[in-house]
Structures are given as C-alpha cells and as structure tokens.
Amino acid sequence: MKKKFSDKQIHILDVAEKLIARKGFEGTSIRDISSQANINVAMISYYFGSKEKMMSYLYRYRVQKTRESFAEFAEGIKDSKPEVQMKELVKHVVSQLFKYNYFHGFVTQELRHTEHLKDDLLDFYTTFTANIDDVVKKGVASGVFTYAPKAEDLLTIILGSSLFVIRNKNFYEIYLPEKEEDYLKNAERKMLANMLVAVFALLGYKTA
Amino acid sequence: MKKKFSDKQIHILDVAEKLIARKGFEGTSIRDISSQANINVAMISYYFGSKEKMMSYLYRYRVQKTRESFAEFAEGIKDSKPEVQMKELVKHVVSQLFKYNYFHGFVTQELRHTEHLKDDLLDFYTTFTANIDDVVKKGVASGVFTYAPKAEDLLTIILGSSLFVIRNKNFYEIYLPEKEEDYLKNAERKMLANMLVAVFALLGYKTA
Amino acid sequence: MKKKFSDKQIHILDVAEKLIARKGFEGTSIRDISSQANINVAMISYYFGSKEKMMSYLYRYRVQKTRESFAEFAEGIKDSKPEVQMKELVKHVVSQLFKYNYFHGFVTQELRHTEHLKDDLLDFYTTFTANIDDVVKKGVASGVFTYAPKAEDLLTIILGSSLFVIRNKNFYEIYLPEKEEDYLKNAERKMLANMLVAVFALLGYKTA
Amino acid sequence: MKKKFSDKQIHILDVAEKLIARKGFEGTSIRDISSQANINVAMISYYFGSKEKMMSYLYRYRVQKTRESFAEFAEGIKDSKPEVQMKELVKHVVSQLFKYNYFHGFVTQELRHTEHLKDDLLDFYTTFTANIDDVVKKGVASGVFTYAPKAEDLLTIILGSSLFVIRNKNFYEIYLPEKEEDYLKNAERKMLANMLVAVFALLGYKTA
DNA sequence: GATGAATGAGTGTTCATTCAT
DNA sequence: AATGAATGAACACTCATTCAT
Numbered sequence: 046m047k048k049k050f051s052d053k054q055i056h057i058l059d060v061a062e063k064l065i066a067r068k069g070f071e072g073t074s075i076r077d078i079s080s081q082a083n084i085n086v087a088m089i090s091y092y093f094g095s096k097e098k099m100m101s102y103l104y105r106y107r108v109q110k111t112r113e114s115f116a117e118f119a120e121g122i123k124d125s126k127p128e129v130q131m132k133e134l135v136k137h138v139v140s141q142l143f144k145y146n147y148f149h150g151f152v153t154q155e156l157r158h159t160e161h162l163k164d165d166l167l168d169f170y171t172t173f174t175a176n177i178d179d180v181v182k183k184g185v186a187s188g189v190f191t192y193a194p195k196a197e198d199l200l201t202i203i204l205g206s207s208l209f210v211i212r213n214k215n216f217y218e219i220y221l222p223e224k225e226e227d228y229l230k231n232a233e234r235k236m237l238a239n240m241l242v243a244v245f246a247l248l249g250y251k252t253a
Numbered sequence: 254m255k256k257k258f259s260d261k262q263i264h265i266l267d268v269a270e271k272l273i274a275r276k277g278f279e280g281t282s283i284r285d286i287s288s289q290a291n292i293n294v295a296m297i298s299y300y301f302g303s304k305e306k307m308m309s310y311l312y313r314y315r316v317q318k319t320r321e322s323f324a325e326f327a328e329g330i331k332d333s334k335p336e337v338q339m340k341e342l343v344k345h346v347v348s349q350l351f352k353y354n355y356f357h358g359f360v361t362q363e364l365r366h367t368e369h370l371k372d373d374l375l376d377f378y379t380t381f382t383a384n385i386d387d388v389v390k391k392g393v394a395s396g397v398f399t400y401a402p403k404a405e406d407l408l409t410i411i412l413g414s415s416l417f418v419i420r421n422k423n424f425y426e427i428y429l430p431e432k433e434e435d436y437l438k439n440a441e442r443k444m445l446a447n448m449l450v451a452v453f454a455l456l457g458y459k460t461a
Numbered sequence: 462m463k464k465k466f467s468d469k470q471i472h473i474l475d476v477a478e479k480l481i482a483r484k485g486f487e488g489t490s491i492r493d494i495s496s497q498a499n500i501n502v503a504m505i506s507y508y509f510g511s512k513e514k515m516m517s518y519l520y521r522y523r524v525q526k527t528r529e530s531f532a533e534f535a536e537g538i539k540d541s542k543p544e545v546q547m548k549e550l551v552k553h554v555v556s557q558l559f560k561y562n563y564f565h566g567f568v569t570q571e572l573r574h575t576e577h578l579k580d581d582l583l584d585f586y587t588t589f590t591a592n593i594d595d596v597v598k599k600g601v602a603s604g605v606f607t608y609a610p611k612a613e614d615l616l617t618i619i620l621g622s623s624l625f626v627i628r629n630k631n632f633y634e635i636y637l638p639e640k641e642e643d644y645l646k647n648a649e650r651k652m653l654a655n656m657l658v659a660v661f662a663l664l665g666y667k668t669a
Numbered sequence: 670m671k672k673k674f675s676d677k678q679i680h681i682l683d684v685a686e687k688l689i690a691r692k693g694f695e696g697t698s699i700r701d702i703s704s705q706a707n708i709n710v711a712m713i714s715y716y717f718g719s720k721e722k723m724m725s726y727l728y729r730y731r732v733q734k735t736r737e738s739f740a741e742f743a744e745g746i747k748d749s750k751p752e753v754q755m756k757e758l759v760k761h762v763v764s765q766l767f768k769y770n771y772f773h774g775f776v777t778q779e780l781r782h783t784e785h786l787k788d789d790l791l792d793f794y795t796t797f798t799a800n801i802d803d804v805v806k807k808g809v810a811s812g813v814f815t816y817a818p819k820a821e822d823l824l825t826i827i828l829g830s831s832l833f834v835i836r837n838k839n840f841y842e843i844y845l846p847e848k849e850e851d852y853l854k855n856a857e858r859k860m861l862a863n864m865l866v867a868v869f870a871l872l873g874y875k876t877a
Numbered sequence: 878g879a880t881g882a883a884t885g886a887g888t889g890t891t892c893a894t895t896c897a898t
Numbered sequence: 899a900a901t902g903a904a905t906g907a908a909c910a911c912t913c914a915t916t917c918a919t
Contacts, residue, residue: 625828
C-alpha cells in the first residue's frame with residue numbers, strides 16, 4: 046500500500062500484466078516482458094527481486110488502483126436512490142471487469158504467489174460487499190426491494206458471469222448479434238443487460 | 254469419440270488433469286505428471302505424442318464423459334414437470350462442475366491447444382442450451398414460469414458463478430458457516446441455493 | 462565373409478544404407494530405418510545386436526558385394542590390351558562409385574564402427590592396387606605407357622575425385638552443361654572424361 | 670564478413686570444428702563441445718542462437734579465413750612465372766587442406782545447414798577457379814603448358830584427392846614410409862608430390 | 878543505478894535398447 | 899522367431915537469476 050513505484054516500474058508492470066493475462070504466469074517469460082518493455086532482462090529481478098515478487102507487486106498495484114477507483118465511484122453516487130445506486134454499481138463493476146479483463150483474468154486464479162496480498166484483496170472484497178449490503182438494506186427499508194439477497198451471492202453472480210463471458214469467447218459469441226465486431230464490446234452490452242435483470246429479479250424490484 | 258484409451262493412459266490423464274487444473278498447463282511439467290503417476294517421463298510423449306497432444310486428448314476425454322453424463326441425466330427427467338426439470342438441471346450442472354472442478358477449471362482457459370476440439374465443446378454447449386430452452390418454453394406455456402430468459406444467459410450465470418466460487422476459495426470461504434471443513438462441499442451447498450433462487454427469480458416462478 | 466543374411470536382414474541393410482548415406486549415421490534413427498523398411502523397431506537390435514553392429518554388417522555386406530563385382534569385372538578384361546584394361550578399369554571404378562554413391566559416401570568416413578571390418582576393406586584395397594599395378598607394369602613393358610605411377614596414387618585420384626564430385630553438387634553443377642537434369646548422371650560423364658585424361662596423362666600414354 | 674566474434678566465441682568455434690569434423694554434426698552434442706571448451710552448455714545457444722546457427726557461423730568464419738588467406742597468397746605470387754605460380758598454388762591448396770582438414774572435412778558434406786552461406790562458398794570457388802584459369806592461360810600463351818585443362822577439373826582432383834587421403838588413413842598409411850609417425854604430415858608429403866605430377870602432366874608441362 | 882555476460886536447473890522430446898510375451 | 903510396451907539416458911534448448919563492472 047505504501048510502496049511507491051517509479052515510472053519504469055509501472056511501465057514494466059503494465060506490460061507484464063497484459064502478457065501474463067494473455068499467456069499465463071508460467072507462459073510468460075521475463076524475456077518476453079523485458080523485450081516488450083524495452084528493458085534489460087536483469088531489470089525485473091533487480092527491481093522486484095524475482096518474477097514471483099513482481100507478481101505480488103502487480104497484484105498490489107492493481108488492487109490498489111481498483112480500490113481507489115471504487116472509492117471515487119462510491120462517493121459519486123452516495124446521494125442517489127437505492128435502485129439507482131444498485132444499477133450504477135452493477136454497471137461500474139461490469140465495466141471495470143471488462144476494462145481490466147486481463148488483470149481480473151488472473152486474479153481469480155489460485156493466489157499462490159501472494160501470501161500477504163491476500164489480505165489486501167480480501168479487505169477490498171469486504172469493503173465491496175459492505176457497500177452492496179448497505180444499498181440492499183436501504184432499498185428494502187424504503188420498500189423498493191422485496192428481498193435482501195446476500196451481498197456475496199450477488200457479487201459472485203456478477204463477477205463470475207462477467208469473467209466467464211470474458212474468458213469464453215468461443216461459447217458466448219454465438220449469441221451475439223454481430224460476431225465480426227469487437228467481441229468484448231458486444232459481450233459487455235449483452236452481459237450487463239443480463240446482470241441488471243438478474244440482480245433486480247433477486248431483489249424483487251417493484252418497477253411500478 | 255472413437256479413440257479408446259488404455260487404463261494406463263486414463264490414469265495419466267487423470268493425474269495430468271488434476272495437476273494442470275491446479276498449476277496451469279505451462280506450470281505443470283511432464284516430470285510432475287510422470288512422477289505423480291509413477292510412470293516414466295517418456296511415456297507421455299510415447300502415449301500421446303507430445304504434452305500438447307495429451308492436452309487435446311484430455312479435453313476430448315472429459316468433454317465426451319460430460320456429454321454422456323448429461324445425456325443420461327436428461328433421459329432420467331424427461332417426464333417430469335418443467336419446474337422439477339429446471340431444478341434438477343441446475344443441481345446436475347452445479348454438482349458436475351464441483352465434481353470435475355479441476356477439469357472445468359481449465360476448460361474455460363483459452364482453448365489454444367485444441368483447434369478441432371472447439372467444435373466438440375461448442376456442439377455440447379448447443380445441445381445444452383437447446384435443452385434449457387425447451388424446459389423454459391414448456392414452463393412458460395404451462396404457466397409456471399412468467400418470463401423466458403435466454404438459455405445462454407442462465408447458463409452463463411450458472412457456469413460463471415460456480416467456476417468463480419471454485420476458483421476463489423479465499424473470497425468465498427469467508428461467508429461459509431464452517432470454514433475448516435472441506436471448502437468445496439460447503440461452497441457447493443451455498444452456491445446451489447444461490448443458483449436456484451436466481452434462476453427461478455429470473456423465470457418468475459409462481460410458488461403458490 | 463561367411464555370415465549369411467536372411468532376405469529380411471538384407472532388406473533392412475538396403476534401407477539403412479540409403480538413409481545413412483543421406484542423413485549420416487547419427488542422423489539416421491532406427492525408427493527411420495524400421496518405418497521405412499516396414500519392420501518393428503526392435504528388429505534391428507534383435508537381428509544385429511545394436512545399431513552400431515548393424516553398421517558393421519552393412520560394411521561387410523557391401524564390401525563383399527563390391528569385391529565380387531570387381532572380381533567378375535577383372536575376369537572379363539583379363540585378355541585385353543593394357544590400355545584397354547586401364548580404360549575399362551577407370552570406367553568400372555567410376556561407375557561403381559556413382560552407382561553406390563550412398564555407400565561409398567560413408568565408407569570414407571572414419572571407420573570407427575568397424576574394428577574388424579578394416580581388414581576386409583584393406584584386403585580389398587590391396588587386391589585392387591595389385592591389379593592396377595599389374596596393368597601399369599604390363600603397359601610399361603609393352604611400351605604403351607611411359608611412366609609407372611604408383612597404383613595408390615592413381616587410385617587416390619580416381620576415388621577422391623569421384624567422391625568429391627558426388628558430395629559437392631553445389632560446386633560441380635556450375636560446370637555442367639544442363640543443370641536441371643539428374644546431377645549425378647551429368648557429373649559422372651564429365652568426371653569420367655576428366656579421370657581418363659588424368660590417368661592416361663600420368664601414364665604418359667602414347668596415343669599414336 | 671561483418672560479424673565479429675569474441676575470443677570466447679572463436680574458442681568455441683575452434684573446439685566445435687574439431688569435434689564436428691571428427692564425429693559429424695549430429696554425432697557431436699553441445700555437451701561434448703561445452704565440456705571440451707570448458708564452458709557452460711547454455712553458452713552455445715546463448716552465443717549463437719542454436720546448434721544449427723553455430724554451424725552457420727562456423728562455416729562463415731572458416732570460409733572467410735580461407736578467402737583471406739588465399740587472397741594474401743595470390744598477391745604474393747602475382748609476379749612469378751606461370752609454372753611457378755601453378756606449383757605454389759598446388760602447394761598452397763594442399764597445405765591449407767591438411768592444415769584445416771577438420772574444417773574441410775565437413776565443408777564437403779551436404780550443406781543443409783547453410784542456405785545463405787552457399788553463396789559465400791561458391792563465390793570463393795569461383796574466385797579460385799578464375800585464378801587457376803588465369804595461370805593456365807598465361808602458361809599456354811607463354812608456351813610452357815601444352816594443354817589447357819578446365820580449372821574445375823584440376824581443382825576437383827586436388828581437393829578430392831587431398832580430402833580422400835585425409836579421411837582414409839587406414840588405406841593410405843599402408844603406402845607411407847614410416848607409419849608410426851604423424852600420419853597427416855607424411856601423407857601430405859606424398860600427396861603433394863602426387864598432385865604436382867598429376868597437375869603438370871595434365872598441363873603438358875615442358876620441362877626443357 | 879543499471880546492465881551484459883554467464884550459469885545451473887529445468888523444459889519437452891527422441892534415442893537405442895530391453896523385456897515379457 | 900518376433901514384437902509391442904516400456905525405459906533410462908541423452909538431446910537441444912529456455913528459464914530465472916546472479917554477478918562483476
């Protein structure tokens with residue numbers, strides 16, 4: 046959290062993130078990263094200690110960014126009505142997932158490289174579910190929501206479904222209107238609609 | 254479909270499947286596999302031609318098994334009422350996912366090793382969604398379901414959420430009643446409940 | 462010399478000879494040989510003991526054949542005049558070299574596989590040079606040859622030049638009239654002419 | 670021509686050259702080379718990219734050296750009489766062949782590793798034959814030579830015979846005066862005499 | 878602070894050979 | 899007599915990392 050990265054380090058992390066998300070951690074060599082980032086092979090060990098440690102920093106870096114982004118978002122909707130808040134929340138989460146799909150693609154893998162990062166990530170998840178819970182409770186209290194599903198269940202559906210769609214192009218593109226265009230863009234649209242319907246159905250949202 | 258495997262080959266595939274699901278394809282060496290399976294390193298190349306080809310056979314083998322299992326299941330419930338069919342279907346899918354989690358864990362990874370297997374898998378998905386569609390339509394026709402969500406949207410939620418839960422132990426176990434016990438068993442129970450509620454909410458199932 | 466080979470063994474040797482001459486001893490695997498010869502991989506070890514021993518047998522087999530062929534040839538010209546004998550001899554040697562180029566291609570490599578074959582080969586060479594010597598002496602005695610070059614020097618030139626041409630297509634084809642046709646055929650013609658001129662020049666042959 | 674090698678690289682090439690000439694390309698493992706050269710196995714790939722590419726560099730390196738050596742030699746005799754030039758030329762070529770016999774031993778093998786080197790080598794051969802042609806023509810013009818054999822035929826005899834002698838110790842040593850001593854040294858002496866006689870016989874040199 | 882050279886460990890694969898049948 | 903299954907050793911090569919500068 047406190048660790049500040051230099052521009053070069055951030056550049057390396059950016060490059061590494063994309064490559065790792067595409068080819069996997071083991072499938073990405075530090076030579077791939079260093080040549081793509083136009084730096085010396087030794088730099089990664091030099092800057093981060095090792096490839097594994099670089100992975101840790103990468104997690105931390107992106108988790109931190111995600112938290113900041115979410116905090117800012119939460120601030121922006123704090124005065125809205127619960128149903129609006131929920132809608133925006135779903136939209137925000139889905140759009141972030143699709144935007145940083147390469148990152149989230151490997152966050153969900155077993156966190157074996159990241160003993161101490163786990164806390165950071167779980168901390169974030171906790172903040173996240175707490176926030177959802179608040180919105181749900183407010184909605185139920187105000188009568189716009191009928192049911193109060195658990196935040197972790199809602200989150201599981203949103204995150205799981207989005208990641209599934211991101212990763213399973215072969216399957217999901219069959220059901221998209223125009224296959225030739227950018228897959229992720231089309232997929233996100235259909236995905237978001239699905240999620241909104243599902244979440245509001247689970248909340249028993251009274252439209253009228 | 255035609256290819257028959259010997260017991261030894263199946264043993265190797267089983268071992269490989271578990272390791273690959275845990276550590277990834279690149280992260281799993283053929284020496285890992287061969288020592289775990291108590292066979293000679295050369296056997297993998299000998300039996301399957303190469304590590305990559307072994308991966309192909311692994312896919313085929315498991316997809317075939319999954320298809321057979323599903324066909325049998327579908328036959329067993331063909332005379333039930335739509336709401337029962339749907340409930341059983343969700344239960345079947347979730348239980349299969351958790352049972353063969355190590356397999357499904359890597360099915361969703363980019364299918365780069367499997368040019369011609371893609372067809373097999375998509376073929377299966379198509380059968381699958383067609384089956385769901387039938388149940389939904391019958392339910393709507395008979396009046397027990399209010400809405401007719403797309404089969405692929407339902408499937409996305411079920412598969413995505415389940416895989417997410419399987420993969421994100423660190424996150425999901427926080428919300429489980431007894432953490433120390435077998436994670437997957439507990440997770441599956443909570444997960445299934447969540448899915449049933451979500452699916453039936455989306456269908457607008459009339460309880461009374 | 463005494464060892465008799467079965468038809469199958471001879472078939473294997475024939476196949477092996479061609480492959481080894483083309484790709485080298487180390488470059489030719491027993492799998493190459495066995496698949497080309499439509500036999501089981503184990504057959505080579507089974508029949509010959511090992512790949513190396515097969516090589517020995519191969520040498521012996523071809524040397525023996527070559528000796529037989531030469532003996533027959535020598536018999537056929539024994540009543541001719543020295544200059545005719547010499548001409549025929551050069552023609553015979555060159556044609557044999559080009560015919561069995563794949564064999565002679567590796568005979569000239571270091572004979573490390575063939576401890577006891579060496580004797581066979583040297584024995585043959587001795588017979589060979591003795592034969593040449595006879596012709597030379599007869600020619601000098603009868604006055605058609607002026608000089609009496611050593612048989613081993615003549616032989617060195619004939620064998621060395623022929624093998625060089627066989628092996629150095631890239632170089633020699635530059636000087637051939639029609640490059641597109643069968644290289645060896647063209648090369649042999651030019652080669653033979655060169656050898657005849659050279660040998661008779663060394664002998665100081667009096668044309669008139 | 671442009672590529673400069675470090676001392677270590679040259680050391681590796683020297684070691685590789687000797688081993689390859691003795692045991693063939695396939696028969697020489699990079700472990701052989703690296704242990705002989707007291708370097709790490711990985712160095713060969715590191716320095717040259719691969720074993721095959723090392724082979725290419727080896728060719729280039731030696732061909733370049735040979736060309737330079739020949740250019741220097743040609744300069745040194747440019748003012749001599751044709752018969753002296755020819756004699757020196759034969760001596761130069763034979764001595765070079767015997768000196769770098771391990772190299773020339775594999776140059777004459779099929780150039781399958783060296784697509785673009787072929788040009789270098791052929792270029793050299795062309796220069797070479799052109800030079801021989803000049804000497805022959807001058808000699809014929811000045812009347813010391815009677816015939817004008819083709820340069821490639823002379824070259825074939827010189828190169829072929831020398832390489833044959835280098836490679837066929839078992840055969841040629843029979844005819845050497847003192848067998849126990851250094852074979853190549855003795856062989857070269859006899860060889861050179863043979864070549865000089867042969868070449869001048871072909872040229873119809875008038876001793877006067 | 879930064880890097881090119883170098884390394885040992887590890888990769889997937891192919892090899893000639895053995896052995897039970 | 900013949901062979902399919904299996905194996906240990908060796909193969910070329912890539913890896914992340916270290917170290918002298």
